[in-house]
Amino acid sequence: MGLTYKDAGVDIEAGEEAVDKLKDDVADTFTSEVLTGLGSFGALFAPDFGDYNEPVLVSGTDGVGTKLKLAFMTGQHNTVGIDLVAMSVNDILAQGARPLFFLDYLATGKLKPDSVAEVVKGITAGCKEAGCALIGGETAEMPDFYDSGEYDLAGFVVGMVDKDKIITGANIAAGDKVIGLASNGIHSNGYTLARKVFFDVAGYDVEDQIEGLETTLGEELLKPTRIYVQPVLEILEQYQVNGIAHITGGGLIENLPRILPDDLQAVIDQTSWPTQTIFNLMQDIGDIAEREMYRTFNMGVGMTLVVPAAEAADVVKQANELGEKAYVIGEVQESAIDNGKLTIDN
Structure with a gap:
């Protein structure tokens, strides 16, 4: 039969299982502005400009850092996804922006569908709390790159604010x-x-x-x-x-x-x-x-x-x-x- 991708350490079926476990949670974050379902090559989002006179997109990206070590040590994976969302949406909030949509990246040495599903549950919980849609992401299985049971996370958010309402700090005055x-x-x-x-x-x-x-x-x-x-x-x-x-x-x-x-x-x-x-x-x-x-x-x-x-x-x-x-x-x-x-x- 010869070597397979699974023999080399990448389990495509495990990836499909992970997607199947998380797709309902992801879909639960969708707003009417989301035009594509989970699994498309690119995610489509049609923002509602109704309340904006001169809309400006605001983007941000961040990770969770070595706090992930605590998830590995405790086996508790359902909260670090909330951190992932929070770090990005709070950043663009500093400019007055409302988060519109979020994307995630998860990389691991050996994909464990249950752990991935728990991480994504946290991400979807964070997105719902922030009022944004989780419209896409990437899960990468990279054998020999990460220690057993470990993974890394990155998140990406796009939000929107009216140009005349962008908060820059320029209006801060003595006495504030x-x-x-x-x-x-x-x-x-x-x-x-x-x-x-x-x-x-x-x-x-x-x-x-x-x-x-x-x-x-x-x-x-x-x-x-x-x-x-x-x-x-x-x-x-x-x-x-x-x-x-x-x-x-x-x-x-x-x-x-x-x-x-x-x-x-x-x-x-x-x-x-x-x-x-x-x-x-x-x-x-x-x-x-x-x-x-x-x-x-x-x-x-x-x-x-x-x-x-x-x-x-x-x-x-x-x-x-x-x-x-x-x-x-x-x-x-x-x-x-x-x-x-x-x-x-x-």
Whole structure:
């Protein structure tokens, strides 16, 4: 008979089984704007321009990083897909864009249909929460490229915003207030350091229950990244928001200054929001300097909105009513340094 593709390590039938397991979940994300079903060579999407005067497409791409190691360690694969969606849709939300559709890429050494289906369940859950359609993707089986049981993920999103409503930060002014929306823990950044602290330095296991945490360590570290799309879009319809920063890699120190005009700085009061236990544990176990914590982790704030001072209280109230935990965490001030910066007071 000779060699087959399966003999070389690629199981086409397993790929077909994986597609069969996930197709209903994927179809459940489709909106009326999706014109093709799962399996087409290219996905067709006809956006509804009805509410847009001058629509602009906004795109983003991201991954989950070494947080995937936690999925491998625990065998829990149904949350990292939510992270994958969140990292991209929250990024384009920072420009005021509504996510339209999402595509994913999953690569693994040996394709396991059940695990792939669990990952995609998370992706579809994230897409439904963000209000976008999962219209396509790629699952690649690459023998000898990944360790047994491991995989990598990448995600791609396209959204839309009216040109005159694009949020760039250019309108931020001295006196504006910075509102922080609470994170759901570490989200999807800093996991190389987090894993070193908990597993190498402290010697913990994913099943360990650590004092102060309500779940096992593994469950805490796998909490999915919050998706802020729906509440923030509602806030944008009612209030003036001059800037939005998604607090990802680089933490508050690196991300908030990205949206500030060069002659302004943000002064943040770190006592203005509750500290999450997971960050205190990491800092204590690893003897990590405070600045290192704030430039590696979100420290409990997953997204910031910069709004006029007169609207800050109303925006916080609205965000809380929409299910977020929101706090006024600082204000924008004039800066003598011509590059925009952030100061953290305690």
